[in-house]
Amino acid sequence: MRADPLQYLATELASLREQGLYRRLRVLDGEQRAHASVDHRSVVNLSSNNYLGLTTHPRLRERAAAALDTLGVGTGSVRTIAGTMAIHMELERRLAAFKKTEAAVVFQSGFTANAGTVSSILTKDDAIVSDELNHASIIDGARLSRATIKVFPHRDVAAARRILEELPRTQRTLLITDGVFSMDGDLGALPGLCELADEFGCVMMVDDAHASGVFGQNGRGTVDHFGLHGRVDVQVGTLSKAIGALGGYVAGSQALIDFLYHRARPFLFSTSHPPSVAATCIAALDVLETEPQWMQQLWDNARFFKGGLQALGFDTGVSDSPITPVIVGDAALAMTLSDRLFAEGVFAQGIGFPTVARDKARVRTIVTATHTRDELQFALDCFQRVGSTLGIL
Ligand SMILES: Cc1ncc(COP(=O)(O)O)c(C=O)c1O
Numbered sequence: 001m002r003a004d005p006l007q008y009l010a011t012e013l014a015s016l017r018e019q020g021l022y023r024r025l026r027v028l029d030g031e032q033r034a035h036a037s038v039d040h041r042s043v044v045n046l047s048s049n050n051y052l053g054l055t056t057h058p059r060l061r062e063r064a065a066a067a068l069d070t071l072g073v074g075t076g077s078v079r080t081i082a083g084t085m086a087i088h089m090e091l092e093r094r095l096a097a098f099k100k101t102e103a104a105v106v107f108q109s110g111f112t113a114n115a116g117t118v119s120s121i122l123t124k125d126d127a128i129v130s131d132e133l134n135h136a137s138i139i140d141g142a143r144l145s146r147a148t149i150k151v152f153p154h155r156d157v158a159a160a161r162r163i164l165e166e167l168p169r170t171q172r173t174l175l176i177t178d179g180v181f182s183m184d185g186d187l188g189a190l191p192g193l194c195e196l197a198d199e200f201g202c203v204m205m206v207d208d209a210h211a212s213g214v215f216g217q218n219g220r221g222t223v224d225h226f227g228l229h230g231r232v233d234v235q236v237g238t239l240s241k242a243i244g245a246l247g248g249y250v251a252g253s254q255a256l257i258d259f260l261y262h263r264a265r266p267f268l269f270s271t272s273h274p275p276s277v278a279a280t281c282i283a284a285l286d287v288l289e290t291e292p293q294w295m296q297q298l299w300d301n302a303r304f305f306k307g308g309l310q311a312l313g314f315d316t317g318v319s320d321s322p323i324t325p326v327i328v329g330d331a332a333l334a335m336t337l338s339d340r341l342f343a344e345g346v347f348a349q350g351i352g353f354p355t356v357a358r359d360k361a362r363v364r365t366i367v368t369a370t371h372t373r374d375e376l377q378f379a380l381d382c383f384q385r386v387g388s389t390l391g392i393l
Contacts, residue, residue, distance in 0.1 A: 109238070
């Protein structure tokens with residue numbers, strides 16, 4: 001009999017089990033909501049990126065259903081051949097207006113927006129100077145570009161400056177940060193990095209995946225939050241988190257967008273969104289412009305829950321956003337905390353290496369606009385009970 005050439009994968013998985021890092025996928029039985037049924041258990045859901053509760057918003061559902069009826073279920077082609085519908089162009093115009101840029105291009109995901117952009121605008125002769133905690137899609141894009149990769153310690157603008165001082169002034173350089181860091185919830189050092197970009201003539205890029213719909217006027221993101229319009233050359237956002245659907249986009253100059261239309265490989269070589277997705281995203285932008293109550297509720301809930309965890313004595317790190325980690329250090333302990341919380345009716349995912357540093361394992365929580373105070377208080381009570389039992393408090 002033929003020996004299994006993939007046997008080494010089973011060995012890797014056994015090692016993950018030993019380290020307490022093996023995870024079974026949790027399965028939602030119904031909709032993505034603040035209170036959901038997961039693995040047949042009714043839970044307060046603190047694990048989604050559905051910041052504004054838009055995954056089930058009636059206006060988005062209606063527009064998606066109407067697009068299904070009038071435009072069908074798929075596009076049958078990549079954007080550059082026959083897969084560009086008028087509704088894709090409408091979404092891009094709306095995103096550009098939302099971000100106050102000349103133009104925007106939509107990708108199939110935030111991941112491909114980052115990876116496709118970084119890999120196409122840089123060459124092996126260029127350099128990228130990147131925060132050490134930037135998202136995996138930025139790291140992959142940088143590797144694909146074959147540019148020289150320089151990493152500065154998290155949010156350390158002085159260290160980024162030292163790197164830039166050592167690079168040849170003639171070398172094209174991309175300076176890049178997440179707007180909000182997805183595991184710690186803290187803001188990137190965007191204002192200081194913009195100063196550096198001006199001084200050293202860098203291309204400035206921000207990944208606002210967790211900031212769009214959360215920070216800035218009507219959720220315009222960190223560029224708006226910090227008053228930096230016109231100083232960030234490449235703004236990436238996602239349509240998969242606060243916007244409630246799926247996709248990513250890049251907003252910037254017309255030349256940048258035209259270039260990405262011609263050179264970004266995920267744009268060129270992968271089929272475009274179904275029209276219902278584009279319609280959903282347009283409806284989400286309408287909601288952001290006309291229903292400010294969701295952002296207000298999101299922030300009220302975030303303050304209440306973060307304050308509650310801190311008052312109980314948990315280590316919540318340095319978060320500035322609705323993402324609040326409960327840092328416990330040891331990966332096995334984080335996974336046990338997550339499992340016990342789940343058994344009590346709270347879904348908060350455990351996260352360990354390699355997503356976070358080995359000694360910074362945590363349970364990550366994200367509140368949404370649609371959590372009720374009762375649900376959040378219930379979750380706090382569970383955290384207190386389980387945290388005490390496990391000796392974390
Ligand atoms: C900081 C950051 N950038 C980009 C992405 C990718 O976005 P998407 O889920 O739309 O691919 C994520 C999502 O996991 C993220 O957290």
